[in-house]
Structure formats: C-alpha cells, structure tokens
Amino acid sequence: MDSVEKFNRPAVFKIIREIKTMLQYAVASGKKLPDWILPAIAPIEVKQIHYEKSSSGSSVDFPFDTKELSQINKIYTTLAAAVSPATPMSIDYTTPSKKMFFVLGTKTIPVIRNMWMMSILFLTGFVITGFYLDNIYYVQANLLFSSGLGAYFYSLYTANKYVVNRSFDPTYITFYYNRIIIGIIAGIILSNLIVPPQTNGSLNINTSIISMLGGFSSDAVLKILNRLVSMLITLVEGDAKEIIETREAEIKTKYLEKQAKMKIETASRLLAMLNDIQSKTDDESFLRIKSVVDKILGEEAEQI
Structure with a gap:
C-alpha cells in the first residue's frame, strides 16, 4: 500500500477521471456497456469524492487497495474498448468549450473555430481581390488567398471525420497548421509554375484555381517538383x-x-x-x- 500511495496516487485519480469522461460519452452516445460497469464504478467514485473532501495533506490513507485497483483497471479497459476509436483525451478536446464567434453563438471546438475564422478570412480576400486582377499586386494577393482557401478546405475536411467520431487527437494540431502553411506555399508555387490550359465549355481553369488546387493537394505539388528536379538532374x-x-x-x-x-x-x-x-x-x-x-x-x- 505504501508504494501505491507514494508513486501511483496521481495516476490512479487521473484514471478515475478518465473513466468518468468515457462513461459520460458512452452513455450520451448510446454505447452498449456490460451490466457490471455502473455497480463497479459507484463505490470507486464515492471513495474518490470522500478522499478529495477529507484530504488536506498526505496523512490521509490511500482509499483503494490492490483488489480495487485491479477493478479500476478492468473498468478502464472495458470503457476504452467501448468508446474506441475515441480516447479520454480526444473526448475532452472535442467537447465544445468555446463560443463560435468568441462571445456569440453556440459552443464549439477551439481549433475548428479558428479554422473557420481563417477560412472565412481567406474566402473574403479571395473574392475581393478577384475584382482587381488587372493589378499585379492584387493578382499575387489573390493567389495567396486562393491557395490558403484550398489549404484550409483540406484541413477542415480532414479534421471533420475525426471530430465526428470524437477521435480528434490534439497532438496533431501542429500537423494541421503545418499542412496549411505548406499548402499556401505549394499553391503559390504551382500557380507560378503552370500556365493555365485553354479549355472549352463550362470548365474554367485559371491561375487562381491552380493555386487553390496546389493549396488543397501539396502532395501533388511535391511530386511535380520532384519530377522537375529529376528531369534537371x-x-x-x-x-x-x-x-x-x-x-x-x-x-x-x-x-x-x-x-x-x-x-x-x-x-x-x-x-x-x-x-x-x-x-x-x-x-x-x-x-x-x-x-x-x-x-x-x-x-x-x-x-x-
């Protein structure tokens, strides 16, 4: 018991908090749970609440014995399988916590809200600069906005499926923003590299569309650049x-x-x-x- 008190106390209470998170999500989502789960969780939660209320220092005895710790581990494993592919961390992060428009609107996920705001900004810039394409500065700005629009479209579309099934991993947020920056750069490179083809009918492919395609698929731009490098070599x-x-x-x-x-x-x-x-x-x-x-x-x- 001493070793449990000294080393595993924070981890045990973290596991219990995550059990509560997964249980709430499982119940709200209508997940099928074993009959023994709720009766097993109730006494553990009572002990945790009692411990948190009565403990003002380290003198309070740790409330769980080895048998109860094994039960906690079993509960955690069962709930993790039930809510998969979601995890406690992804459930917490995909729980709406911020206003859609900072002070107005319903609550949403912070990173998704930020992507919405930037997408609207790039869309607005794309539309406005589209009226002044006779100016070289506006043309380059239009390419910037169109490539950013394509990059944000890809990131939002990719993140959407993970948000829906509550498996969005916040550790990948840097990847999403990095992908957006790469997309913007790729779009501008592609639009300055490829001359728009002459098309007939309703299909209109211009430099803005090429820039948007480059922002949406930076992998394609990378393949083109690698191909050009191979040709030069x-x-x-x-x-x-x-x-x-x-x-x-x-x-x-x-x-x-x-x-x-x-x-x-x-x-x-x-x-x-x-x-x-x-x-x-x-x-x-x-x-x-x-x-x-x-x-x-x-x-x-x-x-x-």
Whole structure:
C-alpha cells in the first residue's frame, strides 16, 4: 500500500477521471456497456469524492487497495474498448468549450473555430481581390488567398471525420497548421509554375484555381517538383556525359594525328636514306624496302 500511495496516487485519480469522461460519452452516445460497469464504478467514485473532501495533506490513507485497483483497471479497459476509436483525451478536446464567434453563438471546438475564422478570412480576400486582377499586386494577393482557401478546405475536411467520431487527437494540431502553411506555399508555387490550359465549355481553369488546387493537394505539388528536379538532374548528367565523350574523342583524334605525322616523318626519312643508298644496293632489295615505305606513307595519309 505504501508504494501505491507514494508513486501511483496521481495516476490512479487521473484514471478515475478518465473513466468518468468515457462513461459520460458512452452513455450520451448510446454505447452498449456490460451490466457490471455502473455497480463497479459507484463505490470507486464515492471513495474518490470522500478522499478529495477529507484530504488536506498526505496523512490521509490511500482509499483503494490492490483488489480495487485491479477493478479500476478492468473498468478502464472495458470503457476504452467501448468508446474506441475515441480516447479520454480526444473526448475532452472535442467537447465544445468555446463560443463560435468568441462571445456569440453556440459552443464549439477551439481549433475548428479558428479554422473557420481563417477560412472565412481567406474566402473574403479571395473574392475581393478577384475584382482587381488587372493589378499585379492584387493578382499575387489573390493567389495567396486562393491557395490558403484550398489549404484550409483540406484541413477542415480532414479534421471533420475525426471530430465526428470524437477521435480528434490534439497532438496533431501542429500537423494541421503545418499542412496549411505548406499548402499556401505549394499553391503559390504551382500557380507560378503552370500556365493555365485553354479549355472549352463550362470548365474554367485559371491561375487562381491552380493555386487553390496546389493549396488543397501539396502532395501533388511535391511530386511535380520532384519530377522537375529529376528531369534537371538527368539533363545536367546528360550534358556532362556528352561533354566528356566529346573531349575524349578530341583527345583521341589529336593523338592519332600526332602518331600518323610521326610515322610519316619517319617513313620520309627512311625514303630519303633509301634514295641515298640506291646506288649501293641491288634493285630487288631497294624495291622491296621502297614498297614497305610507300605502304606506310599511304596508310597514314588515309588516316589523316
């Protein structure tokens, strides 16, 4: 018991609070619970309330023994399975707690309310700047608002299903905002990268729509950029390979030319020496040597 008092007291009471949270959600949602749950929870809750009222320090004995702790764990596990995929944390966070318009309206979830407000802001900016597309500054502002509109649309749509089944994990809030920023950047990049195609009929694809699509699907923009990078790398590698091959061919040609000239010069000297000794050798030997020299000169002349 001492070890329970010293180390597990805060954790036990946290588990009991989460049991209450899951029980309230399960009852409100019409979840089917085992018959033994409520009779088992009642004495535990009574002991907790009595402990919290009577304890003013650490001198009060811990109200639960080992058997009751096992029962608490069993209750927690059963309720967690009943409310899944929701968790105590997601249930708490998706419980409406803030006014929709800060001081007016019904209560809603803070992060969703913030996304609503920003979506309305980007939508308003998109509509207003759309009337002044003859000005380059308004055009860029319009691209910013349209990409933000697409990014917020994606985030709200993604978060919606988790809010509905009460499984929205607040630890992913940073992911949602990070995804929005990435979407805005991706939308602006895509709108400046792609020229709107010529379309017929009712389909109107302009730079604003392309920016909105980029904000909605930053993954698609990432794939496009990766593809462009691969193409550039291939192009650079191809150019480098061609340069190397051309240089090798030039070096080889110069080497062959040099070798051929050396052979011609050598053969010319031999021919000159042969003419000098023509009178000192017989005709058959002279003609044989001369034919070899002429052959060398002919082959090298063809190579050059």
